[in-house]
Amino acid sequence: MKKLDSLQNQFGDQIEIITISSENQKRLEKFIESYKTSLRIASDTAHTKNFIYKIIPHTILIDKNGIVRAITSPENIDRKVIENLLADKDIALEVKDDFYINPELKVETIKTIANADYRIELKSYDQEKRGGSRPLKDTEGNINGIEMWNSPIPRLYQTLFNVPSPKRMIFKDSLTEDDFPYEKAHQYNFTIQVSDKYQENWRALGVEFLNEHFDVNAKMGLDSLMCYVLKNTNNLLKPSEAESTEFMFMGPVLQSKKIKMSRLADYLENFTSIPVVDQTNLLGEYDIALEWQAEDPKTIHVELKKYGLELIRSEEKLPVEIMEIYKKK
Known part of the structure; x- marks a missing residue:
């Protein structure tokens, strides 16, 4: 958005940048209020009939005659490209x-x-799939495995160990995150599904399989790290009366019922630079709904306060579970 703002300011009324989102008007109004952009923002779904895509951001370049000159990734758009567009010169973008x-x-x-x-x-790697995962279930609805798509090695281990976020990954033996680039040659599809005999151990079985196959292995351990701490300040939360657990989130929008505080801490860890530790001492299960603005981190504190919760940085390092990735001996 900052780049688009800059281009609009540089070229003034020679161009018009319109950002399009399928988010509803209420969500977009909150975004505009927190981001303070001068760009036009449209709430629209009709454009997808003419411009088909799966992954955002997605950029369409149209000249003054209404001719589409490029459909590309936004990182390919710069000042020179706009100058060529205005001068009606050839534009050759991927x-x-x-x-x-x-x-x-x-x-x-x-x-x-x-x-x-x-x-x-x-x-x-499977080019017809996006990265992600889904749990597999038996005929009675019990989770008995998982399917993962286009994931690098650390992500495979992270999912099997049920580690909340990459913030808890520790690379050993001179390994770094750069050794596992997010490229097709380094992405894998993995499936494990077990019978009742291994119902409680399918994660460990999956880790054992990966450890045997790859030259790098992973294991769980403990380390002392700086953390954010989730605290209960006003005892506003009441135990859930929902019949079953529900948990759905899309970025800063969370809808959940009958969840433990540890799961809320795991969700919050997706948006912090360091681990999040639950210190609420709330042992029940609760209904939590959050809707904050990723562009304005302060808004998450406002949402948590509604439930008498507070997210603060620890004053010292705390012991947390981590995942070590190391070279196979």
């Missing part, structure tokens, strides 16, 4: 096509184990 399938890029099965008790499968 096309952002979220639906392009490279026929030469095949999904390869790297290793599979299948028997009466479990099925484990490791595959290479």
